[in-house]
Amino acid sequence: MSTAEGTIVAEADTYTPPPNGWCCFHCGETFPFNRGGYRAARVHFGATPDWAPDCIERRTKPDNVLLDEARRSRIASTDFMRERDEAITEAEVAACTLQSWQSAIKGAKTSHDARCAYDSLEGRALAAEAVLGELQISAPDALLAARTAICGPGTYFPLPQLKGIEVIVWTPVEQELPDSDLTVMITLAPGSDEPTWLGYHDGEKWRDVDGMVVEVAYWANMVKGAA
Ligand SMILES: [Zn+2]
Structure with missing residues (x-):
């Protein structure tokens, strides 16, 4: 239901409001065409047209059955609210995760972008490892100097041999x-x-x-x- 300048508009899958309000053909109760009337009509007729009206249920169902149904509805409602809250929390966590990915990987707007960027980084790292493997053989002193400059002294460890990868320098x-x-x-x-x-x-x-x-x-x- 939404309102615009005091006009109440029913949602497409609920009742179309008649000009002078609703009247129950079973019990004769009337519901004025205003916000309070709409709410009362919704309670009386149900959320959708396939519900049995309240007046019929009260006549045809014993009190204990109605109370039992009401209690089950309250439990279902409580469960639903909890699930909704959990979904909101999950969405917030996912948004935070994406935010951290975005700050780590510039330009990543979605988790897919971030994954693509990560794959690209991995490929470049593999190429860099191959180059380092070759440098270790051809220019170990230069490699050691570079590693010390980046990582500080005492952090040099030999690279494992990369099987099947050779660097060709033309x-x-x-x-x-x-x-x-x-x-x-x-x-x-x-x-x-x-x-x-x-x-x-x-x-x-x-x-x-x-x-x-x-x-x-x-x-x-x-x-x-x-x-
Ligand atoms: Zn009725």
Whole structure:
């Protein structure tokens, strides 16, 4: 029920209010078309039109049955109120959880956003672990210095070996060349049929493993392979 300028409007699934109020055809009781009348009519006729009117129930049901029904209704109402309060509390906790996610992960508007951001972070962490694993072999002093700078001294622990993950560092040929005749991985200049292949620098020219002269853009040390 809602009101607008003193007008009482019944909800769609309840009674349509007649212009001069309600009258019970069973007992003749009348209910004026105002707020009090509406409430009294609701009690008399029931919450929805499929209820038996109060006057009929009082004549057809013994008092003890009516009292029993009233008591069960009060219990159901109490249970419902408790469940409603629990649902409100749960919603508040969920809102707080989301709030903390939002402050931890910038831009996360929903728990789904937060989970996506977390997955992305996890992927980046995995890549970072692989890079750290490689640094531990190729530049342990630099890694130790970086870890000490971030975590303070005495917090360095060796990383576990990451099985099946190797980091490849591609070096532009203008920047640095490998030792002469050392077989390395090569990325050929754009337009080649085999963009990534094996080859070596003979001291003067780049050659592939078959000895053919090739134009190389990047090179990298051979992968070690899974041990
Ligand atoms: Zn009646």
